[in-house]
Structure formats: C-alpha cells, structure tokens
Amino acid sequence: MSTAAAAAGRGLKSVSRAAFSWKPTGRAQQTLAAAVSRSGVGLHSGARATARLLPARAGEGRYFVVEEARVAAEAGNAEPQSPLCTTLRSGSGGARVRTVEHLLSAMEAFGVDNCRVEVSGGDEIPLLDGSAQEWVEAIRGAGLCAAEDIGGQKLEKLAPKIDEPVYLRKDDCFVAAFPSSQIHITYGIDFPKAPAIGCQWFNTFLDADIYSSKIAPARTFCIFEEVEKMRDAGLIKGGSLENAMVCR
Template structure:
C-alpha cells in the first residue's frame, strides 16, 4: 500500500516507509479486570489480525467493529472513547499506548462484560508484559502477502492551545515526547517535566509502569457525577492537597508526568490507519494537556 492510499491531503505530515513489514500478535492473549468509570468486570481478548486491518475493537451484543482511528473518537475529558454504529468502547488509551509502542500494528480486540477496557493497576504495565510474552509475527493479508509499514512524519511545526494548555510538534529525525504538568495547589505534585526519545525499551521501563493519578479532594465530585465507580487505591495513585500521597510509594518521583506521556501515545495512536503507525516522527511537546487536547491535536494534524 502506498502513502498516497492513506490520508495525504494534510500538508503537515507525510507517510514514510519503515522498511519493515506490518506486524500482529503471534497468538491470542487475554486479561481481565475492572473498568475505571463503569466499575464493571470485563475480559479483553487480543487476537491476531491481517495486514491492513489495523487495530479495532469488537463491542456490544451486535459485535460492532469499532476501528481505533481518530474518526471514531468522541471528545471526552477523563478517558478516550471510541464510537461507531451505536457501539462505544471506553478507556482505550492505555491498551492502545502499549500496542502502538510495541509495534502491534494489526489487532482484533474483543471485550466481554461491558464496553470499557480494564484499568488493571492504572498503568499500561500489564498490557505491555502481556504483549511481550505473547510475541509478534509478520502480518499477512487475505492473499498471504506482507505489507510494508508506513509511519507519519511531521513536515512543519504544528501547534494547538486551549487557555494555558498547549501541544506543539516540531519536525525531527526521531520521535521524542516532552511533557510538562503544573499543579500549584497540590504541593506533592507541583510542576514536573519529563522528556524521552520513544522506543520499546524506554517505554517498557520508563513509561508503561506509570499509573494514573487523581486528587483526593476531587474524588467525591467525580463519584457524584457517576464516574470512577471502579477507582481505588489499587488502580490509581491518590494525592491530597494537604496530606500529599495517600498510597505511596511512587514508582518514579515524576510518575504523574510520565503517565501523561503514556496517555498521549495512546491518543496519538488514533492517527494510525490500515495497519500503519500512528505516533508521528516528530518532537511533541505538551503542557497541561489531556485527552481532549491530545485527540484535538491529532484531528488538527489532518486538517491543515
């Protein structure tokens, strides 16, 4: 498949060959757990898929196919939601983050017991370990042929901001993410900055173990809104404005900032299509962003 067969109207990105074939899982794998917002138990099965199929979810009694692309993304603040033909899949970002970074280009993802991906321990460590233990193989299409993997490369500087939050991406020969957060009213978190060149080993060791976090004083408001029904000290790190971290120890001193990079990779993976890569070759710098700004930036890339 040529780059011209992909979305090529955007002047900001070009689809470039990697010289490597698209990959998929070597065999089926599964994990079960509790959904963060629904509180429901579900089993997720990851299955091999053909080259060119990309990553997609099978959800609901009607077994609707929900492709993991930006076109199916619904604007949401606290998690990433995909929707197609009346079917919805929630909290997909941690799983997609692992699949994207570890090179699982084509994957069928089946969910039994609801429509939310389990939060596990609040990080993508469980998904990353599962994928690495399962192994990958070359994906082939329905004719038994390989397809070369393409990735998006940024051609010009692109930026998007909302109030005092922003994402800006610069052309680069490698994929680097720099992320900053600032919680002036929560001293134990404060201002943090983390930057790394993204590769499988660095992701596995420095990003995947980073857990989602929340502010203790905001928990009741989220519960009252019908959210985080499955949240607990077992699947998130909780910080109090007055008392600091309530369930230490942290895995990294800057674990909240690292987790934001984990989320960004999962959200940017929605740029992927037809079994090609999603995370652009670029230096991506984000400050006080979140899921809505992440996915908004991906849409912006395709519109300019």
C-alpha cells in the same frame, strides 16, 4: 469546515494546518503471534470486563469488537467530549469503547500494527493497576510476528511523517509536534493542587525499552478533594487505591 474551525468547535484555542505524509519504513506490518487477555474493573463503569487481544491481518489495523460491533482505533472515531478517559465510537450513535489509552499506547510503543480486541463485560477496557505496564507484559508474552493479508502477502508498514509544525491548545494545556527524524518527547506538568505531583518535566528519545521502563509504569492519579465530585457525576465507579493514586 476547515481544520481550524473544526478544532475551535471542540474548544481548542489554537491550531495550525496539519501537514502529514506517510513514509515507507522498509519493514513489514506486525501483529501478535498469539492471543492474550486481561480482565479487571473498568474505571468509570465499575463493571468487571475482559479485553482479549488477537492477531489480525495486515492492513486491518487496530480495532475493537464490542457487542459484535467493530470500532476502529482511529482519530476520527474519538469523541470530543469524553471526561477523564479516551472514548472511541463507531459513527454517530454507534457502539463505543472507553478508556482505551493505556492499551493503545502500549500497542504503538511495541509496534502492534494490527490487532483485534474483543471486549466483554461492558464497553470499557479494564484499568488493571492504572498504568500501561500490564499491557506491555501481555504483548511481550504473546510475542510479535509479521502480519499477512487475506492473500498471504506481507504489507509494508508506513509511518506518519510531520512535514510542518502542528499545535493544539485548550485552556492551559497544549501539544506541539515538530518535524524530526527521531521520536523525541518533552512533557511537562504543573499540578499545584497535589504537591506529590507538583511541577515536573520529562525529556527523552523513545523506543520500546524506554517506554516500558519510564512511561508504561506511570499510573492514573486524582485529587482526594475531587473524588466525591467525580462520583456524583457518575464517574470513577471502579476507582480504588489498587488502580489509581489519590493525592492530597
């Protein structure tokens, strides 16, 4: 099946042929210098869970361990149908881990290339305060160091390079990526149902400092009138004003 056909099967309205390559960075892969953990309630399960972040060897990448099963943090493991969260699953019918987006976002922003994340108390990452801020603080507290493989060797970090425009669309949402020598983000949202959110635009170059001050504090939000509908669907069992903004 072609890339376009596969995307159409997931409900995407338009997609160009993805053209990526891997660019050497001249820097060694990194991992955490120490283990760190955070506990809290899962947004959808409502169960109290703990995510323990541990150093990993160079080349292992980021991965989750749920009930002794390993789930790699790879795009190919993302479930196409995952309401109100990002879910990763190891193969068809394999172990899954839900609501990984805030944690993985913070890892990417701070250059945590290799990390083992042990999840206990369920299959969902704790929502904490509904943002990525506590994960930023956890990573900063643990510190970073060069990762080594099983032979004690450092491996060079490769960065993805976009060689031609990539465009995905579903309903009235879209994402477009263009070749650039720097990471530059333009993000817009138009949410007329919630005047507190409304129409906003955010435009910035991106580094760890900008991420931690401008992006990581952004919190999960929902519309008050939709709360009961989501609960009836078996979602947001752990949602509260402590971990989400409710807009009217």
